[in-house]
Amino acid sequence: MTDLKDLTLEEKASLASGSSFWYTQPIERVGIPSFMLTDGPHGLRKQPGSGDNLGIEASIPATCFPPLVGMGSSWDPELLEKVGKALGEETSIENVAVLLGPGVNIKRSPLCGRNFEYISEDPIVAGTLGAAYVNGVQSQGVGTSLKHFAANNQEEDRMRASSNVDERTLREIYLRGFQRVVEDAQPWTVMCSYNKINDVYASENRWLLTDVLRDEWGFKGLVVSDWGAVADRVNGIEAGLDLEMPSSGGSTDAEIVAAVKDGSLDESELDITTQRVLDLINKATEGAGKVEGPLDVEAHHAVAREAAGRAMVLLRNEDNLLPLSPDASIAVIGAFADKPRYQGAGSSMINPTKLDKALDAIREVAPSATYAKGFSLGVTDDKDEAARLRDEAVAVAKDADVAVVFIGLPARLESEGYDRTSIDLPADQLEVLDAVLEVNPNVVVVLSNGSVVTLPFRDRVPAILEAWLLGQAGGSATADVLFGKVNPSGKLTETVPLLLEDTPAYLNFPGQFSEVNYGEGLFVGYRWYDARNMEVTYPFGYGLSYTTFEYSNASAGVNDDGDIEISVDVTNTGDRDGREVVQVYTTLSPSMVQRPVRELKAFASVELAAGETKTVTIVVRRKDLAYWDVRVSKWIVEGGSYTVDVAASSRDIRESLSVEVDGDAVVLPLTEDSSLAEAMAHPVVGPMLEQALAGMTAGMSQENSMAPEGMDMMSMMGSLPLGRLARMGGSMIPDGAIEQLIAAANGAVPTE
Numbered sequence: 001m002t003d004l005k006d007l008t009l010e011e012k013a014s015l016a017s018g019s020s021f022w023y024t025q026p027i028e029r030v031g032i033p034s035f036m037l038t039d040g041p042h043g044l045r046k047q048p049g050s051g052d053n054l055g056i057e058a059s060i061p062a063t064c065f066p067p068l069v070g071m072g073s074s075w076d077p078e079l080l081e082k083v084g085k086a087l088g089e090e091t092s093i094e095n096v097a098v099l100l101g102p103g104v105n106i107k108r109s110p111l112c113g114r115n116f117e118y119i120s121e122d123p124i125v126a127g128t129l130g131a132a133y134v135n136g137v138q139s140q141g142v143g144t145s146l147k148h149f150a151a152n153n154q155e156e157d158r159m160r161a162s163s164n165v166d167e168r169t170l171r172e173i174y175l176r177g178f179q180r181v182v183e184d185a186q187p188w189t190v191m192c193s194y195n196k197i198n199d200v201y202a203s204e205n206r207w208l209l210t211d212v213l214r215d216e217w218g219f220k221g222l223v224v225s226d227w228g229a230v231a232d233r234v235n236g237i238e239a240g241l242d243l244e245m246p247s248s249g250g251s252t253d254a255e256i257v258a259a260v261k262d263g264s265l266d267e268s269e270l271d272i273t274t275q276r277v278l279d280l281i282n283k284a285t286e287g288a289g290k291v292e293g294p295l296d297v298e299a300h301h302a303v304a305r306e307a308a309g310r311a312m313v314l315l316r317n318e319d320n321l322l323p324l325s326p327d328a329s330i331a332v333i334g335a336f337a338d339k340p341r342y343q344g345a346g347s348s349m350i351n352p353t354k355l356d357k358a359l360d361a362i363r364e365v366a367p368s369a370t371y372a373k374g375f376s377l378g379v380t381d382d383k384d385e386a387a388r389l390r391d392e393a394v395a396v397a398k399d400a401d402v403a404v405v406f407i408g409l410p411a412r413l414e415s416e417g418y419d420r421t422s423i424d425l426p427a428d429q430l431e432v433l434d435a436v437l438e439v440n441p442n443v444v445v446v447l448s449n450g451s452v453v454t455l456p457f458r459d460r461v462p463a464i465l466e467a468w469l470l471g472q473a474g475g476s477a478t479a480d481v482l483f484g485k486v487n488p489s490g491k492l493t494e495t496v497p498l499l500l501e502d503t504p505a506y507l508n509f510p511g512q513f514s515e516v517n518y519g520e521g522l523f524v525g526y527r528w529y530d531a532r533n534m535e536v537t538y539p540f541g542y543g544l545s546y547t548t549f550e551y552s553n554a555s556a557g558v559n560d561d562g563d564i565e566i567s568v569d570v571t572n573t574g575d576r577d578g579r580e581v582v583q584v585y586t587t588l589s590p591s592m593v594q595r596p597v598r599e600l601k602a603f604a605s606v607e608l609a610a611g612e613t614k615t616v617t618i619v620v621r622r623k624d625l626a627y628w629d630v631r632v633s634k635w636i637v638e639g640g641s642y643t644v645d646v647a648a649s650s651r652d653i654r655e656s657l658s659v660e661v662d663g664d665a666v667v668l669p670l671t672e673d674s675s676l677a678e679a680m681a682h683p684v685v686g687p688m689l690e691q692a693l694a695g696m697t698a699g700m701s702q703e704n705s706m707a708p709e710g711m712d713m714m715s716m717m718g719s720l721p722l723g724r725l726a727r728m729g730g731s732m733i734p735d736g737a738i739e740q741l742i743a744a745a746n747g748a749v750p751t752e
């Protein structure tokens with residue numbers, strides 16, 4: 001183990017960046033080895049040759065699990081941990097120290113080109129599942145990189161734009177998921193994002209990388225830059241950015257050395273970051289070789305298939321059109337059935353070990369299934385060809401009992417590096433669907449997309465299966481669900497809106513001149529649609545099953561740790577085994593602060609055999625009830641009677657309970673600018689003031705008063721600042737009385 005003291009200044013500076021695209025800097029003189037960090041997140045993208053961060057150059061075959069948009073829809077931490085473990089095994093077998101994932105950024109707008117890599121529009125879902133992924137991967141002696149820290153919610157102008165977010169929103173929405181992963185799972189590394197936050201680059205943001213991440217959340221690992229996110233390396237050292245990737249070719253090492261020599265950078269700051277690099281290298285050395293190859297390709301393919309089966313969300317199933325009978329005559333329509341879209345483009349592109357097609361998997365069960373491509377996935381304006389493909393689709397649909405139509409977003413529309421400009425499906429695909437519906441109403445739509453799309457056909461199609469991007473085993477998993485071998489249990493982790501214009505960030509996305517104002521504040525995703533009482537196509541948390549679930553006997557109370565413990569009986573009332581995702585939302589109304597109508601605070605995925613009842617216990621952590629109080633820069637739990645909704649989706653509340661929660665005291669220092677109402681609410685001087693005011697008003701004549709009867713004088717006067725009151729109060733307020741009051745308040749109750 002190398003001691004910091006054994007290293008020269010130049011050697012320490014050299015450790016602050018990589019030696020190449022994917023490797024850390026070795027120092028042979030003192031025996032420091034070099035380690036590889038590589039993508040991530042839903043598979044291992046190890047490039048044996050030249051490296052790139054756009055998914056262009058070849059990488060070795062690895063299992064392509066479903067991207068996080070899919071895995072997230074399972075709402076099941078156990079599943080994420082299981083996949084994480086498999087990912088960790090592959091990482092270890094290939095001698096990679098750190099797998100670059102998971103991404104837990106909030107899906108602020110459905111347009112973000114990278115939403116397929118992220119988990120949810122909600123921080124509790126993203127954080128809980130992100131932590132499970134990290135625990136799974138790290139159980140195999142390798143590390144993860146929690147990314148992209150922070151407020152990296154669009155691709156447009158990602159290397160310059162400033163995400164301008166008020167602190168409460170930042171803390172409660174955009175950082176909360178990261179915080180949970182750090183506190184619950186301690187990822188080996190955190191990757192700082194490209195963008196600025198409130199005008200300071202993440203890579204130079206001391207508040208973010210040191211004050212919040214380390215001092216408040218207790219992060220013990222290393223901060224690595226996103227690939228190319230460093231603008232000023234010396235500022236980065238001071239901010240707490242430990243490792244720059246990829247290599248700067250030595251140029252930033254020289255800047256660090258020069259800065260130490262000219263005194264503009266204190267060497268002790270460099271020592272802190274160097275020590276963290278050494279710590280990572282030690283961890284990697286200890287963990288190396290934990291899993292021996294070769295990779296069991298089939299076993300991991302089976303895990304990928306299980307995960308894909310759990311990822312699909314059944315949106316509609318009129319008259320139980322699904323599951324299909326193997327004896328039915330089935331027309332399979334749509335290019336995605338034969339050419340699966342199973343992951344998104346960019347740095348997360350995995351070279352799969354094998355690839356299942358839905359068409360093959362369907363024909364394994366129903367060999368007589370016919371197929372028509374329906375539309376072309378390429379860029380073409382050949383109208384004759386389009387008409388020919390459509391007619392073919394109509395012809396096979398006409399003769400079948402049921403038509404399974406695979407539509408979705410062509411790969412070029414969803415990628416790292418740029419955002420979408422529309423959330424609609426391609427018009428030519430919708431035309432084919434319409435033509436099919438005219439000859440056969442028994443249509444099942446299977447969607448392939450990495451982020452939500454509008455569904456204008458919703459009421460005309462009896463069955464819709466949201467199949468996201470499902471990884472290499474998605475084709476067989478889709479057949480598993482279509483034929484009922486797997487009962488779908490996924491639920492939406494993002495709202496499906498009616499229109500792009502309805503979405504919360506619509507007027508503030510993607511900003512202009514590198515400034516992005518998060519004007520919707522806390523009201524992201526369902527928080528927005530609920531607050532504005534808007535209709536949506538499918539709400540957050542929604543998803544059907546081939547069976548049905550009933551909730552009963554819900555109860556809730558505060559336990560010894562101050563957390564809210566909810567218990568509810570969930571019964572599978574149908575005749576198939578299945579899983580239900582039970583969700584708990586809370587709110588407090590009235591409240592001192594602006595609040596969403598309801599916010600998800602906890603959830604559980606429960607497996608239930610047909611007819612079975614289980615008592616499900618769900619814990620809402622007290623700290624998750626807190627809001628960020630900007631007056632005192634602290635998390636505060638407001639006391640009061642909380643509404644606790646036990647729900648099957650954000651708009652399907654099954655039981656609504658009420659729980660009394662003790663609040664945290666917020667004692668503000670009183671100043672001349674404090675209002676009379678604030679002084680009245682002060683625990684020490686409030687009662688004194690009340691008495692004094694009562695004395696003063698008692699002397700006032702009631703008879704001649706012009707004030708309307710019953711009027712509350714405090715409502716009128718409450719906003720008067722104390723200093724102004726002293727000046728305006730004339731002889732009614734003795735000289736020095738206000739000063740004394742302020743001193744008493746601040747002296748009596750010490751504030752931090």
Ligand code: BGC
Pocket residue numbers: 039040052053054100147148226227347
């Ligand atoms: C992406 C990261 C990725 C890195 C390395 C960047 O472009 O934003 O998510 O891990 O490249 O490929």
